[in-house]
Amino acid sequence: MLKKERHQFIMDKFKEADKVNTIDLALELEISEDTIRRDFNELHNKGLIEKVYGGAFLVKDKSRNIFDINIVNEDKKIIVGQKALSFLREGQVIIMTGGTTNLSFCKLIPIDFSATIYTYSLPIAMQLSQHPNIELIFIGGKLQKNAMVTVGIDVVQVLSKIKADVCFIGVSSLDVNQGLTEMGYEVSIIKKEMINASDKIIVLATSDKINGKMPHKVCGLDRIDAIVTELSPTSPRIKNFADAGARLF
Amino acid sequence: MLKKERHQFIMDKFKEADKVNTIDLALELEISEDTIRRDFNELHNKGLIEKVYGGAFLVKDKSRNIFDINIVNEDKKIIVGQKALSFLREGQVIIMTGGTTNLSFCKLIPIDFSATIYTYSLPIAMQLSQHPNIELIFIGGKLQKNAMVTVGIDVVQVLSKIKADVCFIGVSSLDVNQGLTEMGYEVSIIKKEMINASDKIIVLATSDKINGKMPHKVCGLDRIDAIVTELSPTSPRIKNFADAGARLF
DNA sequence: AAAGATAATGCATTATTATGCACGTTTTAA
DNA sequence: TTAAAACGTGCATAATAATGCATTATCTTT
Structure with missing residues (x-):
């Protein structure tokens, strides 16, 4: 034996x-x-x-692997991700923010999809590294440990020099009047820069992010090309967005 | 047959x-x-x-989850990591390369250890992000998917501007005459730069990396301050290194 | 087909690992 | 507190592995 x-x-x-x-x-x-x-x-x-x-x-509670990320409301986020797939085009230059909604989205991207993707999120980068035809560029900087994204002047500097076709952006909060707002100052600055660098802005958000306000404003609704949620675009819960002229999906 | x-x-x-x-x-x-x-x-x-x-x-169905990395010869790598812990000092500025040996090492670092660590490896960064007192700086660039590290001019540029106390470096191959050699050209350039930026160089290597040669030279034995393997420093398998004056641990 | 080059295999030797035993130390429980 | 049980360590032995070298098989080229 x-x-x-x-x-x-x-x-x-x-x-x-x-x-x-x-x-x-x-x-x-x-x-x-x-x-x-x-x-x-x-x-x-x-x-x-x-x-x-x-x-x-x-030993019972073997501390689960730090690498596997627990996605809350994964089912809803998968619905958001599915809808967001229609905004992908081969060969695009894409900026991808962090967050578990974006992570769910990235898991749904076809394995042989070809594009150039910039990100500052460690988990997103890990996920996208599985795609052989995606040219993946990680934006370096000081790591913010809770969000697993890089922040700081270096990140802003890189972003200021690039031009992307589309930015898929996750949110802290989304409000009809305030638009897109963030909890952290540093991330808000970076997201502003990402939006600046991108032609189109696609917001991915589950409904629990909607109608909330955070201290740092990122951009107004008018700058957003599409808001993708797990709800139907005609749902009464987001009627106020529809009334305000937001493009819901 | x-x-x-x-x-x-x-x-x-x-x-x-x-x-x-x-x-x-x-x-x-x-x-x-x-x-x-x-x-x-x-x-x-x-x-x-x-x-x-x-x-x-x-080998069982290899990790369905892309986030959990399968470490071959983990036992040996843990021994290497344990020994390498003695080279850590609080408050140091550290450069950490990629590879599963370094990953095993990082898992062994005390949770409250305090330092500034630069890395270009995604898995290493994920691991170190668990340590609240480590200031973690990720060096951005184009992602090389097999090794999960960033490469390119941006990486070299960042490295050329920093100064570290110590570099923990994983290897492709280690040879008495050739010193440290790498399989990939880009990584060899980056490792050279990392060595340049660091006062002390600690090589972490399991014995299977020893006495092999790869096409791209990184540095000679004389530049290395310590070679840590899972073997005893007096093991006949690394006697040739001892004879050549290498500092084995 | 023959010669040389390359790869595969087996053998001898040395290194490493696994295991049991002896013996001293630590822990448990009465 | 004490004795039995369990544990850890060092050592001896046997099994398994790695390595260098010689031999054999296979492939290439002419």
Whole structure:
């Protein structure tokens, strides 16, 4: 029996019982307790079990991988993403902001889609790196850890020098009168710059972002070419936007 | 029986069992264990199997989620990372290259460690973003998708302007005579620049990178302040490095 | 088809890993 | 507090792996 098999065997034991016992395992597998102890040590070092005097317990809450991002309201965001696909054109130069709505959108982009995409979001970049035909340019800078985007003068400087066909922009809040507003000052500055650099502005927003105001204004409704939500464009919840002349999808 | 047939035969074995055994295969095919081992090595290098002492396992359906990175030889890389921790100092300015060895290292950095870290690797940045006291600066540029690092003139330009205390550098290959060499031209240029910008150079390498040569030279052994491997510094496998005066850890 | 070049294989040697045992230390429970 | 049980460490041994080298097989080119 190979060591790895034994390790697997031990881990499987936890399906039957909460605790495994050093001696029992040694007897069952007909090997020395020393070997079981060494196995325990290795499994412990991998963070899989917790050693106790006489045996071991399974570690339950194995802190889930930091790399997998939890998307709240993913179903709604997928609807938004699906609708937004119609704004994609092959060969475009695209600016993509961060946020989980944009991330859901990026997951839906056809695998062989070809374009040049600028982004300042780490998760978005990870996602888009799966697309072989997308030329991906990451805008560097100081990392803002909560949003997983880069900020600072370097980001603004890069953006000031580029020209894009379209910007897919996620939002903190969207209001009929205030337009697009942001929670953080730095991100608001950067988004302004992104909008400046782009011909068309497509806003991706789930309905919970609608009719809210944040301290820092990014741009007015008039500058936005399309607002994509999971709601029907005729939904009463966004009638005020329709009345104000916003292009809803 | 051709080598390719044998490889296919081995892979087919996994349909019957979870593992294959080196000796059993040698007996069944009536060839030497050496050949089976060489087959295992080749299949391992293709990422198809995982070698263990006494046999091999099939590599399971590789990460459905693009965000979780599969680290081959993680155990060895963890040993390297553990040793490398002793080179960290609070408050340093650090340059961190990419690669899974460096990623393993970053996972081991104490959560409250405080420093300024520059990197051009997406996964490394994702990992380090978990550390609240690390000021993380991502070096932007065009994304090279296989290595998940940024390349291009922008990267070089940023690096030419900074000064770091230490650079933790992963390698393609490390050779006594050639020193540090890289597979890709662009990355070799960038690593040169990183070395230029740093006072101390710490090389992190598992033993499989040792005694190999790649087309693009990065720097000689004399510029390297420490080579950290999973082996003992006195191991005969790296005796030639010790003889050449390299500082092994 | 033959000669030379290249790759594959096996063998001998050395290195590494896994395992059990002995023995001293730590932990548990009465 | 004490004795038994469990643990950790160093060591010896055996199994497995890696490496260099010689040999054999395969491919290329003429």
